[in-house]
Amino acid sequence: MNLGGSPTVYARPLARLIEQLQRLPGVGPKTAQRLALHILKRPETEVQALAQALMEAKQQIGLCSVCFHLSAEPVCEICRTANRDRTTLCVVADSRDVIAIEKTREYRGKYHVLGGLISPMDGIGPDQLYIHQLVRRVSQERVQEVILAISPSIEGETTTLYVGQLLKPFTKVTRIAFGLPMGGDLEYADEVTLARALEGRRELD
């Protein structure tokens, strides 16, 4: 890794910190240096708090044994909540999708996190994902609707088709709508989005 200079440029512990920070996504050499120099100026208690938060998050957070969302408990808070609709299951690729949907505050059902998408190119098949756990859940619990909330990429389409076929014998399976984003300008929408928006048209009430 090129730290951008002769050995005298950074004191060794600073060089190591910059190197570690550069492993974070979207953090290049310049940002890493800026973050590191900022950190050195903060009080030790503050740096300690960050280091501790890193270790505690990593050590305490695992996956919910029911829905595979990130959780500090064996069963996550969403699965434990009594007043959520148990008959609706929203299937997503990743925990970040659960977080995004929760932030809308529009959904009151439960979730199932697949842990990725089927991608033969990357050697990820159905067995590497939490798909059979999903099928078992749907077949054993009284799920009335499974909403597939998966991005419309090639891997997403493959996964949606595959999971959809598996679940159809047990329950109603729907998928989220694709179309023009709210506030989006028709003129600037790409062709695929526009085609999807036309295809998904609905009659006015």
Add this chain to the structure above:
Amino acid sequence: MNLGGSPTVYARPLARLIEQLQRLPGVGPKTAQRLALHILKRPETEVQALAQALMEAKQQIGLCSVCFHLSAEPVCEICRTANRDRTTLCVVADSRDVIAIEKTREYRGKYHVLGGLISPMDGIGPDQLYIHQLVRRVSQERVQEVILAISPSIEGETTTLYVGQLLKPFTKVTRIAFGLPMGGDLEYADEVTLARALEGRRELD
């Protein structure tokens, strides 16, 4: 701090990590969430390495007792290096300026870091900076030239004038050139830069 959702959105250790990451410069809620979710997916040894690098950098790095550059030793590597020109001293506001100049590999003299700029608005006077240590150095060592490498902001100009006056009795004082940046287009240069470039014109060899 708004974590952007109800308490169920993030497991508690994850919420704490996101909160800590948001204290870093240029890291907003979205970036903090992205970094935190990335960190949770990394092996524990890797997270440990980052946490440790943070603590070690903070605990081991202080300021050089001679030039006040960041250093893991009482006297920094640049001050200890024998084959650097001791008669030239480059005065900068911050350690990041030393790093920037070192990366050019063009300068072989020594440094003095002021630790900031004179800014009455922020309550920073000459006594809060390492200015009297600089005057002592220059008056006691055989310094033949002090190069002031300080940004041309209001605070920078004030500091340059103040330090320049103090040092002139002891040695030759110069300041770095300001003008059109290399690769810069004259047409797009701001007026102040262009005025400085004209003012600083030199006769062709």
